[in-house]
Amino acid sequence: MIDTSNLWEFLSRDASFFGGPESPMLSWLGSFGIVLFFVWHIIRLRWNVSGAQRPFDRVRLMLTALANDRGDIDHERFTSRALVGFAPPAQTTPSSTRIDCDDLNTLEAAMQKEPMFRQPWAQFRKTLILEHVPWFVEPRIFSTRRAEDIFTQDTLLSHRVNLAFYSQLPSLITGIGLLLTFLALFIGLSKLHADGHEIVGIQGLINGLAGKFLTSIVGLISANLFTLIEKPMVFRLMNAHHSFLGLIDKLFPRKTMEQMLEQLTPTHSGQQGSGGELRERLGGMGTDSLAEPIADLTSAVRSLTQWKQDEQAAGRRMTAELPRVLREEFTVPMNRLNDSIQDLTTSLKDMAMHRPQAATTLDDLMSHLTDTHAEQRTSSDIARPEGRRFWSKRSMVSVQRPTA
Numbered sequence: 001m002i003d004t005s006n007l008w009e010f011l012s013r014d015a016s017f018f019g020g021p022e023s024p025m026l027s028w029l030g031s032f033g034i035v036l037f038f039v040w041h042i043i044r045l046r047w048n049v050s051g052a053q054r055p056f057d058r059v060r061l062m063l064t065a066l067a068n069d070r071g072d073i074d075h076e077r078f079t080s081r082a083l084v085g086f087a088p089p090a091q092t093t094p095s096s097t098r099i100d101c102d103d104l105n106t107l108e109a110a111m112q113k114e115p116m117f118r119q120p121w122a123q124f125r126k127t128l129i130l131e132h133v134p135w136f137v138e139p140r141i142f143s144t145r146r147a148e149d150i151f152t153q154d155t156l157l158s159h160r161v162n163l164a165f166y167s168q169l170p171s172l173i174t175g176i177g178l179l180l181t182f183l184a185l186f187i188g189l190s191k192l193h194a195d196g197h198e199i200v201g202i203q204g205l206i207n208g209l210a211g212k213f214l215t216s217i218v219g220l221i222s223a224n225l226f227t228l229i230e231k232p233m234v235f236r237l238m239n240a241h242h243s244f245l246g247l248i249d250k251l252f253p254r255k256t257m258e259q260m261l262e263q264l265t266p267t268h269s270g271q272q273g274s275g276g277e278l279r280e281r282l283g284g285m286g287t288d289s290l291a292e293p294i295a296d297l298t299s300a301v302r303s304l305t306q307w308k309q310d311e312q313a314a315g316r317r318m319t320a321e322l323p324r325v326l327r328e329e330f331t332v333p334m335n336r337l338n339d340s341i342q343d344l345t346t347s348l349k350d351m352a353m354h355r356p357q358a359a360t361t362l363d364d365l366m367s368h369l370t371d372t373h374a375e376q377r378t379s380s381d382i383a384r385p386e387g388r389r390f391w392s393k394r395s396m397v398s399v400q401r402p403t404a
Contacts, residue, residue: 024187024212030180031218034173038222042229045166049233052160055114056240062110063247066103100141103251104128116156124150128252142255147248153241161237166230170223177219184212 013025111121127145157163 024184026187027180027184027212027214030176030183030215034177034180034215034218034222037176038173038226041166041169042226045161045230045233048161049237052116052157053237053240055116056237056244059110059114059117060240060243060247062106063244063251066106067247067250100139100252104141107251116160117151120151120155124248129255141252143249143252144255146254147245147252151241151245151248153238156241157237163234166234169230170227173223173226174219177215177217177222180215180219181213184215188212 108121108125111117124143124145124147127143127150129142129144131140131142133139
């Protein structure tokens with residue numbers, strides 16, 4: 001094993017390389033280590049950034065081609081009140097002839113080939129909605145969320161490029177250089193000692209003082225060079241990411257909830273405006289013969305709308321009057337029912353109170369009748385002769401009633 005004292009003596013030994021200033025071996029070794037650390041991370045950063053940027057470049061060519069073929073997207077197409085399908089042929093834009101479903105299938109195949117986009121694309125597809133249009137109009141595909149909400153920087157780049165680490169790497173290199181500088185100064189100061197009235201070692205400290213700042217200088221130069229190289233590389237990567245998001249939003253415009261509600265619930269004024277615009281378009285096309293049927297149709301729609309509004313108003317009035325009518329109609333019967341219930345309750349209470357007295361009276365009456373009957377029977381037995389205890393057959397026959 002290497003002795004600690006020998007290692008310390010080797011690191012504190014002043015040396016000069018390439019005609020440079022004399023510096024401790026620790027400063028020279030630290031400078032070479034800082035340079036190697038700098039070169040290693042530059043190569044690694046370039047490799048990671050290139051690997052993360054290649055999928056954007058491959059998909060960007062296909063997205064740009066689709067966006068150029070589609071042309072400028074008419075964002076007012078789904079917010080205007082105009083009737084769909086009655087635009088003159090001269091006003092038809094190239095984007096209306098595009099089939100969004102075909103573009104979606106093409107984009108789906110390209111996204112499945114790139115592992116970086118596979119999972120975010122599956123989430124983004126859930127936000128796509130198909131426009132409800134007449135059968136003779138090709139439907140458009142819209143998105144309810146922006147692409148930057150799904151294809152975020154953390155989702156796409158966090159597992160490929162550690163941007164947070166590389167942004168702090170210049171500070172780390174500078175700190176390492178300063179640390180080695182202070183260690184070199186510590187080594188020089190450790191050689192000073194007092195020998196009587198003289199201080200031994202101060203000449204060597206002064207002669208090698210310039211070389212002790214070697215690591216700080218190398219660290220600062222490496223940190224600045226890394227910043228000059230790292231920032232443009234990251235900027236190109238971020239620019240590729242933003243271009244990708246812009247092309248996705250261009251292919252699938254965002255439709256907000258307010259716009260969907262506005263399309264689903266048109267107002268009466270919007271219907272009138274649609275009818276007026278329809279008449280203007282048809283008039284411009286030279287179809288004067290359709291003016292009267294369209295006027296009749298507009299009148300019928302207005303009448304139907306008015307009838308529907310009157311029906312709704314009548315329903316609201318009936319709903320408002322129903323509680324009052326119920327109260328008026330059911331107040332008297334309910335009061336009578338309450339009175340009857342109260343009278344019945346009172347009668348039941350009275351019966352419960354007089355029931356013991358009636359039972360006692362009934363028992364007394366039954367006892368009296370029983371005693372009277374027993375006395376009469378006894379008297380009859382005494383007055384009858386002993387030889388005749390039963391009625392004669394003649395008398396029994398005489399008392400029987402003739403039957404019909």
